[in-house]
Amino acid sequence: MSDTLRLLLALLGLGPQLEKLLGDKWPAYRDDLLELAGRAGEGNDPGELRRALDALVQRLLAEAPAAEIVRRAVQATQPAPVKEIVIRRGRPPPPVVSEIVRPSADEATGIVTIPVFYGTDRARGGDTPASYFRGxxxxxxFGIAEVSVPTRGRDLGELTGPSWWRFELTADPARHVILRSVGPLGRDVFVTSLTDSLAAADARDVLVFVHGYNVTFEDAARRAGQLSVDLKFAGRTLLYSWASAADTKKYTVDESTIEWSRDHFEAFLQLALAEIGAREVHVIAHSMGNRAVINTLERVSSWQLPTGAAKLGQVIFAAPDIDRDRFVQLAAKFKDSAARFTLYASSRDVALLASKFIHGYPRAGEAGAALLVVDGVDTIDASLVDTSLVGLHHSYFGDKRSILNDMFNLIAQQLAPDQRFDLQASGNAPQKYWSYRA
Structure with a gap:
């Protein structure tokens, strides 16, 4: 974890104390901290983020009541002295159970085009793929979005796009994940198209991706396509894109919208289970998107699905931004409605700590002292995975090789945690959870 992120997390943790010490001045500092947390979650330029944080710290140090605890936070987050590293020789670890193999369907161009079958309750926007749906x-x-994903020159899990510092002014299909087109369909045509496509797939399974807070339709579709390729998913990929405002300053707007969107997601999930001839439906929900999924799962037992409907297979809660205690209440109701539930948590997720900062209570996706272990859900502490990047990027679930490997073993191989080499058991029943090997 970077020193910048460590200090930002420390200041977020001091929120209640700073509020008492600063009084009427606190709201302005609170808003600045939340904006920095949003920028960190988006993976913005680390140098620019550090300069902005340093300026905020200098202002806080000038506030006499708060200066001492801020100074202690700065000192506590300084890098530790470098220790000598002793290399011990021994037997190499056994191989990973199932390493992901990159798609090789188009060796000539190194580009795979994925049809992402979408449902969305966003308002219509412009005519280009990037602007087709608004916030x-x-x-x-309903419709189909075409996403092209390069299979060469891109790290597994990387959601590549043009970078100004590389002087890339336009997207290059050979290097970037691109939303190429958006094709709207009426509901009946959508169902028929998806049914026919699924019948021709290598597996009659579907993967439903639900994005989180501060995400555009374009980026949601790109992420769905990237996950489909990197997980080597053999069925068809679906996206449910709720109307996120895609603005770090509109967190509360997104909170209201995800609640409004739940009935639409429920209808979309029922369609996937009952109307397209699927065998199993897997769900990956990220961040705030978990609220629509978890609140829908509460009602699954009351659904009247037709004979032969698909079953819920693997349901993955990635960094869920939902009240921890609320998750516990709902898990007791939905725990038997799918083949397996998996929760990925991290103590280094700045977006979740910012959410806790706002709400005053832990989020279900936090690790550390707030790690959630509940009956019927496999909890995986992902805090140790690629710690130089995990905390700076709230989408660590989708762009870290070991987590993608774990999801591949989970979805494609149907392996339990004790069968997945990268994981080790921690704690004792009933508080047993899993963590990545150091």
């Missing part, structure tokens, strides 16, 4: 609420609509 305002609309009505439930």
């Amino acid at each position: 305002e609420r609309g009505t439930l609509a």
